[in-house]
Amino acid sequence: MTVIVNRNKCGYCGACVAVCPTMALDLKEVWIDVDDSLCNSCSTCKKVCPVGAIEVQK
Numbered sequence: 001m002t003v004i005v006n007r008n009k010c011g012y013c014g015a016c017v018a019v020c021p022t023m024a025l026d027l028k029e030v031w032i033d034v035d036d037s038l039c040n041s042c043s044t045c046k047k048v049c050p051v052g053a054i055e056v057q058k
Contacts, residue, residue: 002057003039005032009053016045016054 003024005016010032017025017032024038025045039056046054 002036003034003045004055004057005034006053006055007031009051010049011051011053013050015048015050019044019048 012027012030012032014027017027021042021044022038022040024035024040026033026035041056041058043056046056
């Protein structure tokens with residue numbers, strides 16, 4: 001599974017990090033760090049993103 005964060009859209013609010021059930025996302029200083037090995041492709045991060053900056057590829 002792959003999570004793609006559009007850095008041009010992302011406001012780094014951390015909403016996706018807070019709801020990720022597998023803790024695959026981590027908010028760094030100026031980006032969202034993604035650990036694809038932990039992602040279970042549930043798309044919760046995509047659903048909660050207020051600006052539509054996340055794409056989940058299976």
